[in-house]
Amino acid sequence: MTMSGPPSLATSGGAIRVEGITKRFGSVKAVDDVTLDLPAGSFFSLLGPSGCGKTTLMRIIAGLETLDAGRVLVDGSEITGMAPERRPFNMVFQRYALFPHLTVAQNVAFGLTTDRKAKPSQAEIDRRVGEMIELVGLSGLERRYPAQLSGGQQQRVAVARALVRRPRALLLDEPMSALDRNVRHQVREELIRIHAELGTTFILVTHDQDEALSISATVGLMNAGRLEQVTDPETLYHRPATLFAAKFVGAGSFLDGTCLSAVGDQVAVDVGGIRFSAAASGVRAGDSVQVLLRPEDLAVVEAGSGRLPGVVETSAFFGAHHEIRVATPAGIIRLRDKVAHTPGSTIGIWWPDVAGIAYPGTDASHLPAELAPEPA
Amino acid sequence: MRAQTFSIPWLAIVSMLLMVFLFAPLAVAALYAFSAVPSLTWPFQGWSLQWFAKLFADPGFRKALLTSFEVAIITAVAATLIGTVAAFVFTRLFNRLTVTSQAMARLPVMLPGLFIGVGFVALMILLRFSPGTPLITAGHIVVAVPWVILVVSARLLTYDTELEAAARDLGAGPFQTLRRVTLPIIAPAVAGAALLAFAWSFDETLITVFTRGQETTVPLYIVGKLRRVVDPTGNAVAVILLLIPWVAFGLAAIFMRKSGGVSAMMGQRR
Numbered sequence A: 001m002t003m004s005g006p007p008s009l010a011t012s013g014g015a016i017r018v019e020g021i022t023k024r025f026g027s028v029k030a031v032d033d034v035t036l037d038l039p040a041g042s043f044f045s046l047l048g049p050s051g052c053g054k055t056t057l058m059r060i061i062a063g064l065e066t067l068d069a070g071r072v073l074v075d076g077s078e079i080t081g082m083a084p085e086r087r088p089f090n091m092v093f094q095r096y097a098l099f100p101h102l103t104v105a106q107n108v109a110f111g112l113t114t115d116r117k118a119k120p121s122q123a124e125i126d127r128r129v130g131e132m133i134e135l136v137g138l139s140g141l142e143r144r145y146p147a148q149l150s151g152g153q154q155q156r157v158a159v160a161r162a163l164v165r166r167p168r169a170l171l172l173d174e175p176m177s178a179l180d181r182n183v184r185h186q187v188r189e190e191l192i193r194i195h196a197e198l199g200t201t202f203i204l205v206t207h208d209q210d211e212a213l214s215i216s217a218t219v220g221l222m223n224a225g226r227l228e229q230v231t232d233p234e235t236l237y238h239r240p241a242t243l244f245a246a247k248f249v250g251a252g253s254f255l256d257g258t259c260l261s262a263v264g265d266q267v268a269v270d271v272g273g274i275r276f277s278a279a280a281s282g283v284r285a286g287d288s289v290q291v292l293l294r295p296e297d298l299a300v301v302e303a304g305s306g307r308l309p310g311v312v313e314t315s316a317f318f319g320a321h322h323e324i325r326v327a328t329p330a331g332i333i334r335l336r337d338k339v340a341h342t343p344g345s346t347i348g349i350w351w352p353d354v355a356g357i358a359y360p361g362t363d364a365s366h367l368p369a370e371l372a373p374e375p376a
Numbered sequence B: 001m002r003a004q005t006f007s008i009p010w011l012a013i014v015s016m017l018l019m020v021f022l023f024a025p026l027a028v029a030a031l032y033a034f035s036a037v038p039s040l041t042w043p044f045q046g047w048s049l050q051w052f053a054k055l056f057a058d059p060g061f062r063k064a065l066l067t068s069f070e071v072a073i074i075t076a077v078a079a080t081l082i083g084t085v086a087a088f089v090f091t092r093l094f095n096r097l098t099v100t101s102q103a104m105a106r107l108p109v110m111l112p113g114l115f116i117g118v119g120f121v122a123l124m125i126l127l128r129f130s131p132g133t134p135l136i137t138a139g140h141i142v143v144a145v146p147w148v149i150l151v152v153s154a155r156l157l158t159y160d161t162e163l164e165a166a167a168r169d170l171g172a173g174p175f176q177t178l179r180r181v182t183l184p185i186i187a188p189a190v191a192g193a194a195l196l197a198f199a200w201s202f203d204e205t206l207i208t209v210f211t212r213g214q215e216t217t218v219p220l221y222i223v224g225k226l227r228r229v230v231d232p233t234g235n236a237v238a239v240i241l242l243l244i245p246w247v248a249f250g251l252a253a254i255f256m257r258k259s260g261g262v263s264a265m266m267g268q269r270r
Helices: A054-062 A104-110 A122-134 A151-163 A181-199 A211-217 A233-238 A242-250 B002-006 B010-032 B050-057 B059-092 B094-111 B113-127 B134-155 B162-169 B174-202 B204-211 B219-229 B231-260 B261-266
Strands: A016-025 A029-036 A045-046 A069-074 A089-092 A169-173 A201-206 A219-225 A226-231 A255-264 A266-271 A274-280 A288-293 A299-301 A309-317 A322-328 A330-336 A344-348 A355-360
Touching: A016 A054, A029 A054, A029 A069, A029 A226, A045 A054, A045 A211, A054 A089, A054 A169, A054 A201, A089 A151, A089 B162, A104 A122, A104 A151, A122 A151, A122 A355, A151 A169, A151 A181, A151 B134, A181 A211, A181 A355, A201 A211, A211 A233, A219 A233, A219 A242, A226 A233, A226 A242, A226 B050, A242 B162, A255 A274, A255 A330, A266 A355, A274 B219, A299 A330, A309 A330, A322 A344, B010 B231, B050 B059, B050 B231, B059 B094, B059 B134, B059 B174, B059 B219, B094 B134, B113 B134, B113 B204, B134 B174, B174 B231, B204 B219, B219 B231
Parallel strands: A045 A201, A045 A219, A089 A169, A169 A201, A274 A355
Antiparallel strands: A016 A029, A016 A069, A219 A226, A255 A266, A255 A288, A266 A274, A288 A355, A299 A344, A309 A322, A309 A344, A322 A330
C-alpha cells in the first residue's frame, strides 16, 4: 500500500435518500414515516434506545427487510424493491455473521465470487482480499477460521468482508456491542481511519451515545420509530431539540418550572422560586417547562450559598471526577466535582444567570421508563 | 466416613450383572461365528472363518445382502432428501398447514411397526400393487423420514439465519446462499441423518415381513436360516448384521457431534 492510499480502494457515490419509510410489525410501527438525506461520503449514526426502529431502518436500506411505505434511493436512482444481493451496500452484522466453514481469506473473498458474470480473476481476487486484510490489520491470519479469532478480530473480518465489494455505503449494525470496552476504543479509531481512507458513506446503528457522538459527523436520534433530531454531535449535545433528545443524550438534571417571559431564543424561568434564564424555542410565557441542566453547568459550593441547597445521596468516583447525586427541593440533581462528598452532607449548588435549556411541558409519557423523571 | 469406604457397591454390582446379562448372548453368538466345529458346544473348539465362507457361497444370502444394501441406500438417500426439505419448511415457515403437517410427519416414529406393516398390506391390496423391493423401500422411507426431520430440524434450530442475510448482502442469490452457506454448514447433520436412516433400514424386520413378497433381506434371511438348521452360519450373519448398522451408527454419531455446534465443528479443523 502506498502512502497516499491506493485509488482502487476509494469508492464513488453513496448519497442515500430514504423517503417516508414506514414499517409495521403487527400493530406496532417499527419505523414511522422516516425521511433522511445522507450526502455521499458521510459518516452517519442512527442512535436510539433498543426497539426504536434503527436496526429495522438499516435493514430496509440493505434490502433485508421489506417496507410498508416509502422509497429508498441511492445516488438518485430508486432501489426500493431491489433484492439485497443487487444493492450497492454491504453490511457489518451485529454478531458479525462470519461464515464458520470458511477461512478469514475465504470469508473476505466471498463477496467477490458471488456474481458469476462479473467474477474477477483469481489473481485479482487474491490481490483485493490481501489489500482488505491489510487495511483492517489482519495480515497473517488469512488461514484461520472465525472460531479461532477474538471478538475484535472477527469484527475486522466482518468489516473487510463488507468493504471488499467497494460498496457505495457500509452499513454497520451495532458493530461494537459485542466487544470489550478497551477493544471498542481501538475499533472506533480504526473505523474513523478507514472511513477517512476510503471516503465511502458509513451508516452506523448504535444505542451507545458515546459511540455515536465520538465517531460520526451526523447523528440521527430515533425514538419509537420516528426521527427525533438529525444534526451534528455537538448540536445534539448542547441544543437537543426535544425533551426526549435532552434526556437520551448526555447526563443532566431536569427541573420542573414555569416560563415567566420569552424573548427570542431565551426565556426567564422560575423553578420553585429560583429565577434564571435558559435557552428555549417554542416556549411561551406561562407555560410549564422542564429545564435541562448539564453537569458542567453546575458547581458545588459551600452549604448555605449558591442557588439551591441539597443533601448528597451518592458520590461515585469516575477517574477524572466524582459524580454526585443530590436531593434538592427542586428534585434530584446530578453534578460533578473534583472531590468526593459524604452521603448525607449538605452542599450548595450554583449555576450562572443564563444556563440550561427549557422544554415545554412536563408530560413524559412518551419516554421509556428509565428516562422518565422520578416522582418528586 | 469410614463406613462409607467399606460399604458394598451394590449399584455397581447390579449394573455389571445387567451388562453381562445384556451382552453375554451377543458375545457368545459372535464367538461361535468363528467356531471351527459345526456344533455350538462348550468349551470353544478353535477358530475358523469357514462359516463366513459358507455364507458368502450361498446365493440366497448374497441376494439378501444385495437387497438389504439396495433398500438401505435408497431409503437413506430418499429419506434424507425428503426429510431435509421438510425440516427447512418446518423450521422456517409457521402457519396452520406446516404446524399440522409437522405433527403428522412425526407420527410414523410413534406408530408400531406392525401397524405400518398391516397398513402397507391393506394399501397394496387396494392399489393392486405387488410386494417386493420397491414396497420394502417405501415402507422404510415412511419411517426414516421423521428421524431425518428430527435430526436436521435440531440443527436448523441452532443455525444462525443471519448467515444467510450476510450471504445475500454479499451478492449471493437465494440458491447460491443455500449451496455455499446453508448446506455446507448443516452438512454434518444431514450426513448423520442419512447414516441413521441407512442403519435403521438395514436392521428393519417387522415392516419388511409384510412388504417383502418374494424378496429376502439380511434380517429375514437369518430368521429363515435359524428356523431350519442351527449351525454357525447363522451366527456369522448375526455378526454381519451387527457390524453394518453399528458402523453406520458410529459414523452418524461422529458426524452429528461435529455438527453439534459451529464452534465445535471449527475447533476440529485446522
